[in-house]
Amino acid sequence: MSLIATCHCGATRITLPYLPTEIKTCNCTFCQRTGAVWTYFEEGELEFNALENDKIYSASGGMNEHHFCSNCGIHTWGSSPDWASVYNADGTPKGEPGAMPTKRTFAVNLNAVDSLDWSHVKIEKMDGRNNW
Numbered sequence: 040m041s042l043i044a045t046c047h048c049g050a051t052r053i054t055l056p057y058l059p060t061e062i063k064t065c066n067c068t069f070c071q072r073t074g075a076v077w078t079y080f081e082e083g084e085l086e087f088n089a090l091e092n093d094k095i096y097s098a099s100g101g102m103n104e105h106h107f108c109s110n111c112g113i114h115t116w117g118s119s120p121d122w123a124s125v126y127n128a129d130g131t132p133k134g135e136p137g138a139m140p141t142k143r144t145f146a147v148n149l150n151a152v153d154s155l156d157w158s159h160v161k162i163e164k165m166d167g168r169n170n171w
Contacts, residue, residue, distance in 0.1 A: 043088075044115055044151040046108035051093060051115045053147060054086040062149060062160050067167030069098065069105060073114045075148040076162065079123070085116075085145055117146045128163065130170025 042055040059078035064070070070077075092109040103119040120140040125133055132138060149155055 042152050042154060044147050044149070045153070046092075046113035046115050046151065047111040048092075048108060050089060050091040050110055051106075051108050051113070051151075052088040053116060053151075054088055055147060055152070056080070056084050056086070059149070059160070061163070063163045063165050065165040065167040070167060073105075073148075074150065075114055075146075076150050077117075077146045078149055080145045080147065082143060082145065085147065113148075113151060115148055115151050117148075118143055119146070120144070126170075128165060128170075130166070 042058065044053040044055065045051060055078075061078060063077045063079075064075075065077065090106075092111075093106055094109040096105045096107065097103055104117055105114060106116045106118075107114045121142050121144040122140060123144070124140050124142070125138040127133055149160075
């Protein structure tokens with residue numbers, strides 16, 4: 040069964056390669072307002088079938104990109120440095136403090152997937168407001 044994330048009007052369509060096992064919410068000032076529930080993929084794993092009205096918002100000069108549909112306003116996906124590769128969930132460094140990730144990660148808002156069976160997923164709460 041393939042999972043497809045779509046915005047409300049259908050102009051954005053993203054095929055997920057598999058049922059995600061790591062799902063996160065974040066309380067940073069952006070994620071809290073959008074209510075997104077995130078799952079993460081590596082570059083090249085997602086299939087972008089349609090991005091007709093895709094617009095990008097970034098409060099970090101393009102480092103973290105939040106994609107949304109300019110027609111219906113739904114926040115569907117994002118791209119950012121792979122912070123989890125260098126920092127633990129509590130914000131402590133995994134190695135050298137101040138390290139920058141060498142690759143990007145791609146997040147999909149699972150609230151945009153109609154066919155997801157939420158009874159089979161565990162959601163981890165991230166403290167993005169205080170940790171980064």
